[in-house]
Amino acid sequence: MSDVTIKDIARMAGVSHTTVSRALNDSPLINPETKERIKSIAGSLNYTPNYSAKSLVLDRSYNLGLFFTTLHQGTSSGFLYAALRGVNDVIKDGYNLIVRGIDDYKSFHHVNRKSFDGIIVMSQSAADQPFIEYASQRSIPLIVLNRQIEMEGVWNLIPDDQSGAYRMTEYLLQCGHRRIAIIEGKRGFKSSHARKEGYLEALRSAGIEPEEELFIRGEYDFESGYRAMMRILELAARPSAVFCSSDDMALGAVKAAAERGLRVPDDISVAGFDDTLYSAFITPALTTVRRPIEEMSRAGAERLVALIEKRHVEDHNRMFRTELVIRDSVKSLLEGDE
Amino acid sequence: MSDVTIKDIARMAGVSHTTVSRALNDSPLINPETKERIKSIAGSLNYTPNYSAKSLVLDRSYNLGLFFTTLHQGTSSGFLYAALRGVNDVIKDGYNLIVRGIDDYKSFHHVNRKSFDGIIVMSQSAADQPFIEYASQRSIPLIVLNRQIEMEGVWNLIPDDQSGAYRMTEYLLQCGHRRIAIIEGKRGFKSSHARKEGYLEALRSAGIEPEEELFIRGEYDFESGYRAMMRILELAARPSAVFCSSDDMALGAVKAAAERGLRVPDDISVAGFDDTLYSAFITPALTTVRRPIEEMSRAGAERLVALIEKRHVEDHNRMFRTELVIRDSVKSLLEGDE
DNA sequence: CTGAGGATTGTTAACGTGTGCATAACATGA
């Protein structure tokens, strides 16, 4: 069962296996009638092509890789999910989607042209650099998402984190907040840097000098947000708002505030970044910045397939607009506000 | 570059390509010295075997499939993440892990022995049945996780949902609750049924007759939990506790309560099921039941690899113990309780 | 000196598919 080959079909149809191969691949060379006959025989035998054999002769693996920096530390489940959905939506049949964490590799030996027709790297850290260079050197079609990269021939799609952070900070300022703390993301992540830059930029263009005391380092996860908020609440001069570089940290911050008897947003405002799935459903619903992970992944997958199949693509590199999502966790300090 | 084959190595080493093949596969047939020589040449040439060719002759694809019921509706990101991590931790090198939603297939044509050495189905619905039968008929090594299945030759690992729900309900009863509502899971999911059974069983063995009025249908997601809770709060005789069949629904329930001016757990108790990642960090921290998804997935992957490599395995089928996680969302109604 | 047998290596075919080139049948036009 299921071990039918084109030779079996050829025997039954009274033709050579070459003709069968051509017929099943819709070659214009062969007679429409025989083509139909062969296809119907193939159908009735429940023929499935042997992809290993195809791979060998066509030099294509039919595998696409979706690589994350890590599947263990720092990758949030919502992030993974959005990326997977975006890519998966595009590739459908015809390709296998292989998911892996880069840090799972002891060596990159298994990463080569024969094993991957193309690779999407959802890059969250500069630690991915060696992997990206390795893949690039082996001339594997390559798309890097989420983190800015400067390499010739590598296509790059990234969210505009900095302007997202800028707009969030601007919004907090518009609400009348003047002393705004930031809980920063993981050290070494470019996204941490971009978000802080946006924050600083907004403060400065409002004529406010940033205070070092209000910069607290976090790790992007719940616990670190909790701990960071505890430190903020111990400050002699407490800020009126806290901008968290991730929603996960914002959740931790809200919890810390609650434990200290403070209500969000009445006693202190908290803003997040990411718009994870549950951010809308917790109490208070989180004011945050949406990163279009799924759209970015979809666009990445489309570009990768186009690249592999040598179709033309307009913009190799693109920035995806982040979006301010206003909910209930930030309070306006201005009088007469609705 | 990277197009070195064993024939190239053979030429350089002055031997036949067969010898090279044997050397690289550590065959005992060949001289240790030539073996070393060949290996070092292979290393210096940066040789990587062509897996398509290996696949063809060895009749193995080196692909493992991890299939979810859907990647779109009802699968929570935490669930996906835990499963992926569990499986990924085990297989490491040697296999490609291919992730897909069953409902992405228009036909199962691409699912066959040649394309998959083995398959893990993380089954969340009876709708998976045709897929499972298809794979089983094609005699693909197959492990079904999470949902009970009765098929000869198909290995099955499931969480003990019923006893988890039983223990949770028992705990609510011990806390003095007598009228306990249940927000049920998605219709047709076996897990929904098992959780309700555990709930009913616990009530009955405490001598309490379940009330139909307190059974509210949900869909496992945030919104449906929110809606279900709204209906519960409109009941003339309001229950003192609500057992939600998922944490996502419990979050929705907490939000609904808050909007109606009720505090959890002071005014009403809420219990969840799943122990998703953020359950510990929201306010109030959720009392829930932990399903060992990651452990189950790990065990499933181990069994699958053993099955493929024809190694012996003790227990083909197993139930994984769920665990009561007591946090802050359930209040004891008994006096003198701490 | 000879034959047996172990150790090591080589020859050749096979896996299932696609493709360059040859071939055959037939039509066309001068």
Added chain:
DNA sequence: TCATGTTATGCACACGTTAACAATCCTCAG
């Protein structure tokens, strides 16, 4: 009638690897 072109098909090989079988060399007992 013959040269030429068009259409449909087959032959033979290639892809990179493994494996059954054959071959060679060497050692050692009789």
